[in-house]
Amino acid sequence: MDSTLRQMLDGLGFSLRNYESSLGPRNGKLIKAKQLLFGLVARAESGADMAGICMDPGFAQVAALIGELASEPPPPPEELDALKDEPRETDGIPPAAIAAAGYHMAFDSLPPGERERQKVFYDRIFELERQAENAIHFNALMMEDTVLLDMSRIPLRDSAIATLGQAESVFSPTVNFQQRLAAQTYERVSTVTELEYEGTKMAALANTEHQWDALYIEVIGLLPACAQAIESFGPNDDSVAKLKNSHRFMTEFMGITWDDVFNDPRYLLFWNNVFWPRVPAEKRLLHNVTTPEGWRDTLKTKFYDPFVKDEPPIRRDPEKARVRLWGRDFPSEKTLDLLNDPPRPDIDRNER
Amino acid sequence: MTDPMDLQRRYFTAQLEKFGIIPHLHRAQIEDCHQYLEMLEEAGSPGAFMELVKQTGNMVSSAKANAADRYANRAHVYDMLGHEGRAEEDRQRLSVIEAAETHADLSRRLEEFEANASLGRNEDRAINAVATMVGALFHLCTDNPGGKDQNRSLVKFSEYRRQVREADPGFTWQKLLTHRPYRDMLPFTDRQMAFLKEKYTEFADG
Numbered sequence: 001m002d003s004t005l006r007q008m009l010d011g012l013g014f015s016l017r018n019y020e021s022s023l024g025p026r027n028g029k030l031i032k033a034k035q036l037l038f039g040l041v042a043r044a045e046s047g048a049d050m051a052g053i054c055m056d057p058g059f060a061q062v063a064a065l066i067g068e069l070a071s072e073p074p075p076p077p078e079e080l081d082a083l084k085d086e087p088r089e090t091d092g093i094p095p096a097a098i099a100a101a102g103y104h105m106a107f108d109s110l111p112p113g114e115r116e117r118q119k120v121f122y123d124r125i126f127e128l129e130r131q132a133e134n135a136i137h138f139n140a141l142m143m144e145d146t147v148l149l150d151m152s153r154i155p156l157r158d159s160a161i162a163t164l165g166q167a168e169s170v171f172s173p174t175v176n177f178q179q180r181l182a183a184q185t186y187e188r189v190s191t192v193t194e195l196e197y198e199g200t201k202m203a204a205l206a207n208t209e210h211q212w213d214a215l216y217i218e219v220i221g222l223l224p225a226c227a228q229a230i231e232s233f234g235p236n237d238d239s240v241a242k243l244k245n246s247h248r249f250m251t252e253f254m255g256i257t258w259d260d261v262f263n264d265p266r267y268l269l270f271w272n273n274v275f276w277p278r279v280p281a282e283k284r285l286l287h288n289v290t291t292p293e294g295w296r297d298t299l300k301t302k303f304y305d306p307f308v309k310d311e312p313p314i315r316r317d318p319e320k321a322r323v324r325l326w327g328r329d330f331p332s333e334k335t336l337d338l339l340n341d342p343p344r345p346d347i348d349r350n351e352r
Numbered sequence: 353m354t355d356p357m358d359l360q361r362r363y364f365t366a367q368l369e370k371f372g373i374i375p376h377l378h379r380a381q382i383e384d385c386h387q388y389l390e391m392l393e394e395a396g397s398p399g400a401f402m403e404l405v406k407q408t409g410n411m412v413s414s415a416k417a418n419a420a421d422r423y424a425n426r427a428h429v430y431d432m433l434g435h436e437g438r439a440e441e442d443r444q445r446l447s448v449i450e451a452a453e454t455h456a457d458l459s460r461r462l463e464e465f466e467a468n469a470s471l472g473r474n475e476d477r478a479i480n481a482v483a484t485m486v487g488a489l490f491h492l493c494t495d496n497p498g499g500k501d502q503n504r505s506l507v508k509f510s511e512y513r514r515q516v517r518e519a520d521p522g523f524t525w526q527k528l529l530t531h532r533p534y535r536d537m538l539p540f541t542d543r544q545m546a547f548l549k550e551k552y553t554e555f556a557d558g
Contacts, residue, residue, distance in 0.1 A: 022406045071454035134357040143366035190373045197377055197425040211483045211537040241496035250493045253547050323539045347432035
């Protein structure tokens with residue numbers, strides 16, 4: 001039997017002996033678990049490997065029974081008194097291998113790719129096991145070390161860094177900010193509880209900002225969207241009326257004109273990097289356009305201006321060109337700056 | 353050979369040191385560690401301490417303290433952002449945790465609770481539907497009256513308003529203006545919201 005398998009089965013045996021001292025040897029679930037474990041040990045000694053033992057239905061049953069033993073009622077008082085006179089195995093301190101057996105079992109049961117990713121953490125745990133004098137020492141070393149926190153925080157930090165790399169191609173200021181913050185936060189957290197708290201806080205704030213940004217793009221982009229609809233489907237009563245209404249409405253609603261839309265850094269980020277790349281090659285060829293600025297001008301001269309030339313004059317109104325973010329109003333032209341570093345509310349739990 | 357009592361103390365003091373960096377996030381766990389340190393001193397030996405630990409539920413109090421800190425911290429975040437459903441649901445989880453007596457009981461009670469929990473889910477549904485409903489309302493401000501665009505926007509507005517009211521039966525325009533999870537995701541100033549209110553009043557069927 002290899003040493004890892006031996007440690008795992010010894011660990012199960014130790015757990016059952018522990019329960020024997022508190023539940024008594026006549027507990028039905030304990031007797032059943034011991035019988036099953038005896039069968040697993042016999043199979044292992046006959047040459048069954050870790051995979052064979054872990055796949056054995058008896059293995060899952062032993063694990064389930066150990067879980068159930070934690071909530072078993074104690075034996076009757078007279079049986080408990082009799083137990084007190086018996087020698088206790090638990091008075092002796094078990095070796096570190098017993099306390100570490102679960103980690104060996106968990107590591108061996110990981111699929112190959114995941115095992116490779118997690119190896120650095122388990123190597124550290126097994127190093128602590130080697131340093132430990134006994135199970136209590138191992139538990140103390142595990143608490144003093146950062147390995148258990150690292151197992152949670154480092155994959156999250158690395159995932160944020162990877163997402164940040166991919167986010168560059170979607171040109172989303174809210175995704176960029178969130179992933180940058182996540183990478184920094186998961187680098188500095190000191191406990192799993194803090195990690196969970198920070199994760200909840202970031203998710204709640206970021207979800208609001210993602211939805212805010214999506215709606216802002218839809219609103220600020222109304223005028224080019226109207227011109228684009230006429231370019232794509234031709235002018236009809238609906239699309240021309242929508243364009244004329246929008247031309248007037250956006251100055252009343254938000255104080256902005258076509259030119260203001262294309263001076264808005266947040267909209268330009270979208271237009272240049274998300275919208276323009278999706279304009280089909282045949283349309284670019286048809287209108288002899290090779291740049292996002294060229295497509296903007298084509299839409300304006302051919303599919304916007306001709307339909308609003310007889311409309312009453314409009315003019316921009318910076319007083320109306322405002323947005324609201326996290327309860328405060330700002331000039332709409334500052335939107336990209338705001339999303340790159342949002343004025344988030346202070347919601348930290350810092351009371352004593 | 354290190355004194356086993358010292359090793360056992362180190363196990364709890366190491367935790368206390370980490371929790372002490374930001375104590376207000378770890379209130380229940382700090383209290384729990386102190387209780388075990390007291391229990392250790394009363395026991396006088398690691399063997400007697402292990403017996404006491406077994407008799408008191410195999411450290412179920414530590415599992416409860418860990419879960420209690422998690423959900424109390426979450427409820428705080430949701431309270432601060434006005435997510436009343438999620439905050440209330442986490443407070444209910446705290447009651448479930450408090451009532452548990454063993455590890456198996458804790459796990460079973462939480463599993464049962466999660467299977468029936470709907471406050472947070474409904475709040476998310478309402479928030480998502482509000483975003484689409486307000487988008488449709490914005491387009492209704494400029495759609496050609498009686499045209500196909502307006503019909504499309506109206507269908508969208510009505511469907512998502514239905515979804516909002518299904519997930520949040522107390523939804524009103526006033527709530528849209530004052531309930532933070534709704535209001536915070538809208539980029540509109542109060543002046544701009546007044547334009548949208550006109551359309552809401554025109555097209556909402558009650």
